[in-house]
Amino acid sequence: MALERPVALTEHAASGRGPAGSGASEHHRARWERGSWRRLASSPVAVVGLVLTVLFVLVAALASYIAPTDPFSFAGTPFERPSPKHWLGTDDLGRDVFAGVVHGARTSLFVGVAVAGASLVIGTVVGGVAGFAGGKVDDLLMRFTELSQVLPRFFLALTVVALFGPGLRNMVLVLALTSWELTARVARSGVLAVKELEYVTAAEALGSSPWRNLRTHVLPNTIAPVVALASLQVGGAILIEASLSFLGLGDPNVISWGYMLNNAQSFVRRAWWMSVFPGLAIAVAVLGVNLLGDALNDFWNPRSRTSGAAR
Amino acid sequence: MGSATASGATATAGPALLEVTDLVKHYRVRSGGSMARSGPLRAVDGVSFRVAAGETLGLVGESGGGKTTVGLSVLRLIQPSGGSVTFEGRDVLAAGRTEMKALRQRMQIVFQDPIGALDPRKSVGDSVAEGLRIQGLAFRSQSRQRAVEVLDRVGLTAAQARSLPHELSGGQLQRVGIARALALDPRLVVCDEPVSALDVSIQAQIINLLLDLQAERGLAYLFIAHDLALVRHISDRVAVMYLGRIVESAPAGELFDNPAHPYTRALLSAVPTDHPAAARQRIVLRGEIPSATAPQRGCPFAPRCPDAMAKCSEETPEFKEVAPGRWAACFLND
Amino acid sequence: MTEPLLSVEGLHTHFFVDAGVVKAVDGVGFNIRRGEVVGLVGESGCGKSVTSLSIAGLIEPPGRIVEGSVRFDGTELVGASERVLNSVRGPRIAMIFQQPRASLDPVMSVGRQIGQALKAGTGMDRPARRRRAVELLDRVGISDPERRVREYPHQLSGGMAQRVMIAIALAGEPDLLIADEPTTALDVTVQAQILELLRELQSANGMAVILISHDLGVIAEIADRAAVMYAGRIVEECAVSELYDAPLHPYTLGLMESRPAASQSKSRLRVIPGSVPVPLDLPVGCSFAPRCAPRVESGLTACTEQAPDPVSPRDGHHVRCWLHG
Numbered sequence: 001m002a003l004e005r006p007v008a009l010t011e012h013a014a015s016g017r018g019p020a021g022s023g024a025s026e027h028h029r030a031r032w033e034r035g036s037w038r039r040l041a042s043s044p045v046a047v048v049g050l051v052l053t054v055l056f057v058l059v060a061a062l063a064s065y066i067a068p069t070d071p072f073s074f075a076g077t078p079f080e081r082p083s084p085k086h087w088l089g090t091d092d093l094g095r096d097v098f099a100g101v102v103h104g105a106r107t108s109l110f111v112g113v114a115v116a117g118a119s120l121v122i123g124t125v126v127g128g129v130a131g132f133a134g135g136k137v138d139d140l141l142m143r144f145t146e147l148s149q150v151l152p153r154f155f156l157a158l159t160v161v162a163l164f165g166p167g168l169r170n171m172v173l174v175l176a177l178t179s180w181e182l183t184a185r186v187a188r189s190g191v192l193a194v195k196e197l198e199y200v201t202a203a204e205a206l207g208s209s210p211w212r213n214l215r216t217h218v219l220p221n222t223i224a225p226v227v228a229l230a231s232l233q234v235g236g237a238i239l240i241e242a243s244l245s246f247l248g249l250g251d252p253n254v255i256s257w258g259y260m261l262n263n264a265q266s267f268v269r270r271a272w273w274m275s276v277f278p279g280l281a282i283a284v285a286v287l288g289v290n291l292l293g294d295a296l297n298d299f300w301n302p303r304s305r306t307s308g309a310a311r
Numbered sequence: 312m313g314s315a316t317a318s319g320a321t322a323t324a325g326p327a328l329l330e331v332t333d334l335v336k337h338y339r340v341r342s343g344g345s346m347a348r349s350g351p352l353r354a355v356d357g358v359s360f361r362v363a364a365g366e367t368l369g370l371v372g373e374s375g376g377g378k379t380t381v382g383l384s385v386l387r388l389i390q391p392s393g394g395s396v397t398f399e400g401r402d403v404l405a406a407g408r409t410e411m412k413a414l415r416q417r418m419q420i421v422f423q424d425p426i427g428a429l430d431p432r433k434s435v436g437d438s439v440a441e442g443l444r445i446q447g448l449a450f451r452s453q454s455r456q457r458a459v460e461v462l463d464r465v466g467l468t469a470a471q472a473r474s475l476p477h478e479l480s481g482g483q484l485q486r487v488g489i490a491r492a493l494a495l496d497p498r499l500v501v502c503d504e505p506v507s508a509l510d511v512s513i514q515a516q517i518i519n520l521l522l523d524l525q526a527e528r529g530l531a532y533l534f535i536a537h538d539l540a541l542v543r544h545i546s547d548r549v550a551v552m553y554l555g556r557i558v559e560s561a562p563a564g565e566l567f568d569n570p571a572h573p574y575t576r577a578l579l580s581a582v583p584t585d586h587p588a589a590a591r592q593r594i595v596l597r598g599e600i601p602s603a604t605a606p607q608r609g610c611p612f613a614p615r616c617p618d619a620m621a622k623c624s625e626e627t628p629e630f631k632e633v634a635p636g637r638w639a640a641c642f643l644n645d
Numbered sequence: 646m647t648e649p650l651l652s653v654e655g656l657h658t659h660f661f662v663d664a665g666v667v668k669a670v671d672g673v674g675f676n677i678r679r680g681e682v683v684g685l686v687g688e689s690g691c692g693k694s695v696t697s698l699s700i701a702g703l704i705e706p707p708g709r710i711v712e713g714s715v716r717f718d719g720t721e722l723v724g725a726s727e728r729v730l731n732s733v734r735g736p737r738i739a740m741i742f743q744q745p746r747a748s749l750d751p752v753m754s755v756g757r758q759i760g761q762a763l764k765a766g767t768g769m770d771r772p773a774r775r776r777r778a779v780e781l782l783d784r785v786g787i788s789d790p791e792r793r794v795r796e797y798p799h800q801l802s803g804g805m806a807q808r809v810m811i812a813i814a815l816a817g818e819p820d821l822l823i824a825d826e827p828t829t830a831l832d833v834t835v836q837a838q839i840l841e842l843l844r845e846l847q848s849a850n851g852m853a854v855i856l857i858s859h860d861l862g863v864i865a866e867i868a869d870r871a872a873v874m875y876a877g878r879i880v881e882e883c884a885v886s887e888l889y890d891a892p893l894h895p896y897t898l899g900l901m902e903s904r905p906a907a908s909q910s911k912s913r914l915r916v917i918p919g920s921v922p923v924p925l926d927l928p929v930g931c932s933f934a935p936r937c938a939p940r941v942e943s944g945l946t947a948c949t950e951q952a953p954d955p956v957s958p959r960d961g962h963h964v965r966c967w968l969h970g
Contacts, residue, residue, distance in 0.1 A: 599835055
């Protein structure tokens with residue numbers, strides 16, 4: 001019940017009961033501290049996540065240079081063990097597993113980024129508008145969001161692939177349309193919190209239109225946790241793509257880790273390298289982006305942050 | 312309510328820069344729990360006053376009295392439920408988008424929480440320049456230059472203009488808040504508890520700045536505060552609010568020396584002493600300011616009033632002139 | 646001379662943070678006799694709250710009492726075991742804070758919270774605790790205590806919640822009550838009620854009170870003696886009336902003079918220039934020297950070289966200032 005705006009300034013004095021007084025409390029409240037990137041960089045989790053993610057992205061970007069062999073071409077005899085010629089061996093059709101793993105990174109990265117990107121955009125727009133407009137618009141958009149939340153995305157993806165045939169584009173589309181709901185919620189709650197802050201009212205008092213306020217003050221101050229969430233969604237999308245491909249519902253014309261695992265199923269005992277290396281690739285890539293996402297989340301989440309002073 | 316007469320309530324010699332008549336702001340209270348079936352929350356319940364150019368009107372009262380709601384309504388930062396606000400002869404509440412934007416240039420606000428009122432991601436210089444850009448008064452580099460000039464006027468350096476809010480102290484941030492309002496060269500500034508978040512030794516510095524700026528530029532202030540000594544010091548006239556209504560208004564000196572409403576008297580007597588030896592008669596009020604949801608009959612102050620009569624809980628006293636320039640809503644003055 | 650109830654000597658409480666060492670309390674000493682009310686006044690960051698938390702043994706890392714002694718009724722509290730502290734804190738030293746509602750547990754009824762304090766202190770059985778809780782609520786001026794005892798914190802107004810906090814504090818019949826800005830979050834008429842209640846309870850129970858406030862007026866209302874803190878030290882300590890009539894420290898004088906009541910309406914107020922120093926970066930010598938006008942006028946050089954020790958130019962009036970040294 002907001003009768004008057006939160007008036008209790010005295011509370012700030014209270015939270016400054018720590019040693020450094022008002023200085024400390026002001027630090028508590030500032031979300032953006034210069035030099036805190038350095039602190040982010042000093043966290044081992046963040047560094048490992050960052051290194052793995054950069055590695056993942058580099059491999060995907062430079063796939064054709066790292067492994068010039070076409071992953072679908074017959075590069076040697078079937079079931080060759082890992083050797084200097086074929087670092088990770090060959091599969092049942094004599095295709096180079098190393099080339100497959102390297103080029104598969106492209107697919108995974110594409111799926112992950114496309115899905116997370118779409119969810120970021122859709123979620124921010126839906127959540128942002130809902131939170132900022134409030135009232136009926138909010139109710140309507142949030143009911144719609146709940147609707148999308150109850151759709152089981154994995155089985156929806158299965159159905160779509162079964163109906164329209166396997167294809168990377170369909171898969172990305174389905175995943176993108178079903179994964180923005182959490183993003184929308186995070187964006188909405190952020191906007192709800194920020195739009196009541198005095199600096200937004202202050203901008204309005206200067207003549208700023210609601211739309212300008214949303215763009216210049218509200219969204220920039222809410223976007224951080226949304227981005228952190230999106231980076232976590234990259235990993236989720238990679239896993240679902242791999243799972244679908246593993247079940248044979250992936251795009252047969254595009255090399256992917258899930259496709260390779262699906263192919264390796266029948267030969268687990270005969271050629272362990274066919275399953276181990278794509279599996280490792282998935283694990284490392286997902287670990288990397290998730291660690292980075294976690295670190296970003298901690299970094300931006302004000303509650304998990306402690307400024308230097310006590311209390 | 313004595314609405315017809317109320318607009319003359321705080322009449323001054325000069326023409327009114329701001330004229331507020333019968334302002335009402337009701338909030339719908341979400342029913343639930345013990346609050347179920349209560350009426351709307353009457354945050355502001357028929358408030359009228361005038362502010363002349365270059366004048367300071369102090370608005371005092373306890374929290375929940377509706378002071379801040381009045382301040383925000385005057386600038387139409389919240390939409391009042393009723394009444395009228397006229398600024399420089401223009402109807403603020405009926406203004407269209409373009410007219411409203413133009414009006415915003417003429418009336419500004421300084422908030423209570425100096426850090427909360429500044430975007431944490433923008434340099435304070437940018438925050439000061441923002442209004443100039445929105446209003447199309449200056450372009451990027453020019454607005455920045457102008458912001459530095461205004462910040463200089465309030466006592467901050469060009470280097471400090473590049474700081475982020477968390478790098479400055481509370482007093483410095485409040486200077487930034489004042490500079491932001493000042494940059495648009497307004498005629499009226501609503502000051503909503505501008506120093507209550509600051510340390511005692513810094514409060515005086517900010518008050519001096521506000522006084523200097525008023526003398527230089529002929530600013531009018533609507534000065535909202537709960538600190539009575541401060542309000543007395545800075546105001547020409549003072550209006551006392553209780554439960555969404557103005558119960559008394561008078562020139563500052565007279566109001567404090569000779570209060571006409573029992574609530575004003577109680578409020579004054581509750582202020583801690585100026586001196587430990589100054590023993591005095593204290594009127595200790597019963598209870599606390601009630602929530603403004605219960606439908607009322609009679610004077611809103613009657614349940615806590617030490618001088619309440621039978622009549623007080625039956626009829627609502629009219630807000631009327633009890634002496635030249637002095638207005639009060641109390642049967643005791645009949 | 647009887648021994649004081651509380652004796653704080655050479656207290657240093659520092660906070661070890663990334664950016665360095667914050668000397669929040671940097672050599673504080675004072676005594677409190679039984680039944681005496683002492684006001685601790687100063688601006689944010691001066692160390693008044695950390696002083697009180699140090700007395701109650703409530704300093705947590707990164708903070709630490711690095712030096713000094715807190716003797717309460719003959720027991721040394723600095724370095725005392727948790728068991729000793731628990732036997733003192735609560736039953737014998739009680740505290741109330743600025744945000745009463747934040748200090749109350751939102752999911753527990755008022756009666757149970759008072760009951761817990763009673764259980765810790767007295768070991769009464771349940772019905773007895775209930776009866777006592779009702780008595781205590783009545784004692785702190787809450788009307789209809791039988792009903793209130795079943796209520797939850799969100800049903801209480803700010804003033805009511807502070808009364809409940811006081812009732813909890815009184816549960817153990819403490820010898821010392823530490824009230825940290827108890828009325829700052831309250832409206833002025835409610836503040837008057839709470840101060841009245843404190844004064845009344847204090848004289849009836851004969852308990853000593855440390856009242857912490859940024860507001861000189863609040864201190865003047867109920868304190869016998871006042872200590873003015875600045876940058877982690879007590880710069881002046883004397884009887885309250887003397888503080889008003891004849892303050893010695895330039896900082897105290899500045900605070901007095903900058904009150905709006907001290908000058909003509911609409912005239913500029915007297916100000917203390919500058920702002921409170923950052924506790925990480927205290928000036929050499931007297932911490933107040935950079936803001937001190939009398940220092941400039943007098944041309945004293947000691948101020949910026951060495952921190953002054955307390956002197957007593959008058960009986961019972963201590964001040965840390967070279968102008969009086």
